[in-house]
Amino acid sequence: MVIKTYDAFTRLSTMEAERFANFLFHHQEGKRAEKQAIRKAIQYCTKDIPGLGGYVFSMEEKDEILGLAVVNKTGMGDYIPENFLVFFVVHKDHRDKGIEQKLLDYTLQYCKGDVAVHITSGNQCPNKHFFEENGFNETHMEMRLNR
Template identity: 50%
Template sequence: MTIKTFDAFSRLSIIDINRITNFLHKYSGEFRDTKSAIRKSILYASKEIPGLGGYVFVAEKNNEIVGATVINRTGMNEYIPENILVYIAVKEEYRDKGIGSELIKYTKNYCDGDISIHINKNNPVIKLFEKQGFKTRNIEMRLVRD
């Protein structure tokens, strides 16, 4: 397995953006966002839309995506982490084989500053992040306007 890194300097092609968007949408589980939201986070990370950018990490085996992570930079520190791990997904048949752990380790090593993640309180993936040193700190509340 290899992990590829994409950011503002190593541009993603439209084909790669679509491929990663479709992968994350399919394998993010029951708590998935829309393809539009996923695509927007990838475009932000790769600086295809204005912002601070971030990173897209793609785990591949034989040119097939088996896992992917999207990190968006916030430009803040101390009171809000500098990085938000927006999406992480592993293809079903590769789960519980260490790929998610490897993606998280890679993310921790590659990103400078603190990293946060928003996880639905009922998502079993919380245990994976706790094993990687993430701690529950805050509860997010949202006012969603239609």
């Protein structure tokens, strides 16, 4: 089992980025993000679109993706965490094998500064308890005006 890190310096090929987007799209739970939004978060990490960048962490075994974490840097601090964990997805066939913990530990060790994760409201996010067990806590409720 290997965890690979991708960012603006260790770029993803177009094919690999699409492979990651497909994995995240098909294995996410709760409120589903559109594939275009997933691609955009990945492109932001690798600076294929303008921004501060971030990281994509891929846990794989024998070319099979077991889990992915996508972190966008915010450029903030103090009032908004420096890192936003946009996607954290483990393949459904590999859950409850400690993969979530290994991937999160690696992600948190690699990222400097505070880390935020958005949990969808209601019972749509089965891993809320997992994040709470790892030190994440509710700080506020977000409301959004979609235009």
